[in-house]
Amino acid sequence: MLPTTEYALLSRLATEQVRGRAPSLVAGVVRDGELVWSAARGFVDGSPPDNDTQYRIGSITKTLIAVLVMRLRDEGKLALDDPIGAHLGQSPFGHLTVAQLLSHTGGLTSEAPGSWWERSPGGDWAELAAGLTPEQLKLRAGKQFHYSNVGYGVLGELVGRLRGSSWLEALKAEVLDPLGMTRTTPHPDDHAAQGWAVHPFADVVLPEPAPDTGAMAPAGQLWSTVHDLSRLTSLISGHTSGVLSADTVAEMRAVATVEDGAQWLSGYGLGLQLARRDGRAYAGHTGSMPGFVACTMVDTESGTGALAMANTTSGVPILAFTLDLIALADQHEPPLPQPWQPAEVDTALLELTGLWHWGPTPHLLRILPNGWLYLAPVGDGGRRSRFRPTGPDEWVGLDGYYAGETLRVGRDADGKPRYLDLATFIFTRTPYDPEAPVPGGVDPKGWR
Template sequence: MLLPTTEFALLRRLATEQVSGRAPSLVAAVVRDGELVWSAARGEVDSAAPDNLTLYRIGSITKSLVAAVVMRLRDEGRLHLNDPLEAHVPGTSFGSVTVAQLLSHASGLTSESPGAWWERTPGGSWTELNASLGPAEVKHRAGRRFHYSNVGYGVLGELVARLRGGSWLEAVHDEVLRPLEMSHTTDRPSGRHAKGYAVHPFADVVLPEPEHDAGAMAPAGQLWSCVDDLARWTAFVGGDTGEVLHPDTVAEMREAAVIDDSGAWNSGYGLGLQLVHANGKRLAGHTGSMPGFLACTMIDPATRTGAVAFANTTSGVGILSLTADLIAMADDHEPPLPAEWRPSAVEESLLELTGLWHWGPSPYHLRVLPNGWLDLSPATGAGRASRFRPLGDDRWLGLDGYYAGETLAVTRDAEGCPHHLDLATFVFTRTPYDASAPVPGGVDERGWQPAGADESEG
């Protein structure tokens, strides 16, 4: 739990937003290290304060759960992210777009389904949706730019249904909600739930908003959830993934695939997750809006502090800024403590790799990390730094930075001692440009000389 002073600061931020946004009700929570550590509510649902099990519509947060199922299919080998859609859902007018482009809103598809506004109109079948999506509904060249597409997630819902042999909703329930114990999340409101309202812009009166089954567009924003369930999902996005996905896959989902350059480059999109720079933090999660509702889940994977928020109003509440502020305030008031350092066993073959290496004349330090990982960083200043995960047989895989995805290999001498490193064609040696190593281009046989010495000999 948090300190009383921290809890009061969070409550005041929530209360101020509820008043300034004129929300009939507003609930929020903070998650840290996978646990719900604070929650509060303002306003009323059915004449009483909402609680952590009161359902709100979460809108486009639904997309992230659908994306998790797509990534499970990828990890199972049922599809590749670079597969064209037509390989799995033939018969569309945009079959050349890839699964990855659909996940990251880079497919170029129209933002909304043709016809009446889908968020306020009961939806039809996939056959009807597909028939409405002609060539004119491709608004941009695939891969050209970020263009948010609700339609794209309707398409992904159909892809999931075909590969799983059931509905997208059944797949999300069986593969995400049930394993994560998100037992209250559902496609239609049940039990205690908030009613969606539009608040008049110039008077303190409200208008009920409609709620319906969006049909083939439902994967773009159908689900309802509560504080308890969405807190668990927030922890999942931060890396507490349970058995649903490997943490490396969720980290891949958090990588920026496209940047939203409609203004300052403060936001982007990964594989089903929104990415936001706010308050000096890089957050991952998703916002959601449907007529009558706003929702948000965000987490800072670096501190493992996240937040969720729900409001039953169509507009007015700064749901993303509220969520980002709650995360920053929790970390500012109670910074997470670093894990205690403890000595650990290290294989001798790794110890002899550590120390100073040189890429040409540039010095680098190689350090051993837990679990046999390595860290290669410039000895001074900024430069190409990466961490590496062991692959076996003196080979490591780059995880981040310039060398992400590249292989670091150790070459040993006749006595079995490390002689040089080979990293993406770059040779690292114990001394600068060691002539005994296969340095690309060779090493001048005259060795190191005073500046200008080679010119004077000419």
């Protein structure tokens, strides 16, 4: 990046490391699928950390578990609406759906029964499942957002059952290796940061434990590096390296639930935390385990992403810091749009373009690359959606009011487009065309 941009980012990093009293703090900015800036402050074993130094990433592990679940969905091995009991057997939580566990809307208890799981050696799946009695269902399923670490322990077991291996083996083969995340591991090696608790009233530190959390590991076990976390940040921005389709990543980033407030500022998709600040929307995940905080976030409009990790239990507002890095990068170096150039389109679709009317309301239909369509009212506001082709003269809505709905073209005897049928709404070239099958008919006396 430009020297002025890099200095602004470094200044923010250096200030946060001092203000948050972090033994070390590392960060990076990602654009167009590449790590374009990184820096570090503080020390690990007496030396500055680098892009290969491991930090514990905590709940960012959940996003990687969600990627595995979505791969299973895309392969047809499960449906998001499946009750978890259909795959893991009946239990007090067997009625919760895969989607509810991914989005923390199942009402399952937030923490594993027993001792503080983040600081305790974990048992196996049988032990965890035995502790999930009816009392661990804290809220009615689907009632509201209730963050559940336990839910991702369940999802990790789901992945293992359907893959016939451990969730970790599946993760390495299907996600980590294809993304080049070779330094993301369940345990640290000799080039890793020690996790510390910093005393609130004195500049002294206490080492934090880092046990294997057993069946709860899918909720927060993993360690990673700046380089590796930048690869996950790239995936969240849509540069998936074939691990997922861009459509599936967009589905994960879509809002599934929001905080309980008059105007939501945070929410959750499918394995991704969502945030809004200063009119911008972000997707990614934060992570914390004793001795560590971490974050990866992407601006869903500009595509700029950032990541940060520190080896301190608290003190660094890791989400706000990461969003600041994105804002600084975009402020000092706004991303340039790709040059416009003619697209490869099926010219037979050109006859569908132009003005269509929903009743008396004019809409414009445009062709997008890959045979997609975009339908929107003339002017501001109103219902607007993109549509992906699913067959001859048929498309499915991708977003907005018409997400999941089918758009079909109705033709006259000569094969010319006469109307659009969208979820039973009839769009015509002229308002209430009497030659089209407008529900309720059109007054034969016409306009007056």
